[in-house]
Amino acid sequence: MQRGETGQFEVASTAGEVVHAFIPTPLPPVPPLDLTGQRQKRLEASLLACGRLDGIAAMLPDPDLFLYTYVRREAVLSSQIEGTQSSLSDLLLFELEDVPGVPLDDVVEVSNYVAALEHGLTRLRGGFPLSNRLIREVHEKLLARGRGADKQPGEFRRSQNWIGGTRPGNALFVPPPPNLVEACMAQLEVFLHADDDGLPTLVRAALAHVQFETIHPFLDGNGRVGRLLIALILFESNVLRQPLLYLSLFFKQHREEYYRLLGLVRTSGDWESWLDFFLDGVAQTAGQAVETAHRLLALFRDDAARVQDLGRAAASALRVFDALRARPLSSIGTIVERTGAAYPTVARAVESLETLGIVREVTGRKRERVFGYTHYLDILNEGAEPL
Structure with a gap:
């Protein structure tokens, strides 16, 4: 009008x-x-x-x-x-x-x-x-x-x-x-x-x-x-x-x-x-x-199932996985704070998640490394690339 x-x-x-x-x-x-x-x-x-x-x-x-x-x-x-x-x-x-x-x-x-x-x-x-x-x-x-x-x-x-x-x-x-x-x-x-x-x-x-x-x-x-x-x-x-x-x-x-x-x-x-x-x-x-919510729910469900197949390492890996769902970019120190698990336990769990392809290191550094839950971040980043 x-x-x-x-x-x-x-x-x-x-x-x-x-x-x-x-x-x-x-x-x-x-x-x-x-x-x-x-x-x-x-x-x-x-x-x-x-x-x-x-x-x-x-x-x-x-x-x-x-x-x-x-x-x-x-x-x-x-x-x-x-x-x-x-x-x-x-x-x-x-x-x-x-x-x-x-x-x-x-x-x-x-x-x-x-x-x-x-x-x-x-x-x-x-x-x-x-x-x-x-x-x-x-x-x-x-x-x-x-x-x-x-x-x-x-x-x-x-x-x-x-x-x-x-x-x-x-x-x-x-x-x-x-x-x-x-x-x-x-x-x-x-x-x-x-x-x-x-x-x-x-x-x-x-x-x-x-x-x-x-x-x-x-x-x-x-x-x-x-x-x-x-x-x-x-x-x-x-x-x-x-x-x-x-x-x-x-x-x-x-x-x-x-x-x-x-x-x-x-x-x-x-x-x-x-x-x-x-x-x-x-x-x-x-x-x-x-x-997006449906895709994330499916991603979390499928990745959690893969983590559960780790056998004896599954329990600690799932705790770390849950921490990365909450904060998809985290250092090992941050995950230790969030989970209360010991540093060596978290480090081993992160290594297991890396082997599964669920997380990867994003800084390229040997110290103070940061790990990303990559598929989670990929979904959220769709359309959010800098202009």
Whole structure:
């Protein structure tokens, strides 16, 4: 539906240039969204896919195990969209404090993303509402270290920013002036808390993401916080009991269309085209997460059966195998800490798992070696390669 521009422009000055800053109209859209016909079917398909994902999460023997690595995969993907070159293995090595050859600034950014997401989820589990205060807390965690640490972490911007172009005068888009950011975010918060507009949660998340990106309330980290916001909305609303739906890979794979549709919302009010794209992304992403979970369950089952065939060495090898399921990149010292087994016992078990082809050493070093559960990492790395 073509509604016309979904906001108004205000002349502002920044970096010595005059710009036309865009101030979005508060949500929800007027006239109301068309949620009939094929769009209703898309919504139903997306909800069904989320239900399947919730169901498979309930079947997992240890959902936290899957969540640990899936959250880190999302951190890698979301950060890659912003230009980092870290891989999932880089992040896991960094968390072991073993980072040979890892681009430190990049991996610190990814680690910050994990901390930001986990902080938001912990606050929501504790009953804290999804609010501007929580969004600022998440942003503070995101920019706590490394690049961006000097960009007012946890604070709405007090200066004009812009998107695209080499300077304000040739920018692709200029968000609201700094003096209006607080008011725009307050309106978004009202929308997030509304319970009388009849909008399904998936639709609310789709609208809120665009509005947040349009306001661009921070000096840095807006894209990552905007993607986090989707996960936090779905989790708070109990669409998913485990936070396992992340759209960063879908946005990464369809970057041009993503940005084109954001622009269409602003210039012509075509929320429906954006919503179709978003719902397709939810259905596809949830379906892929279910498939990934099934593949991992099958991998764990088959590999455990191979370990059990080791005879007398099986018991200790299974303990080490379980530790590597929980942390698919680990040093022998880390496994000793996690299992409580003696160092020589763990070393022999790791050697047995190497012989079976379940794990391999990843650093090429003779000391302080790190072992990876390679097939597990291969499945998680699909689509998560640096751009």
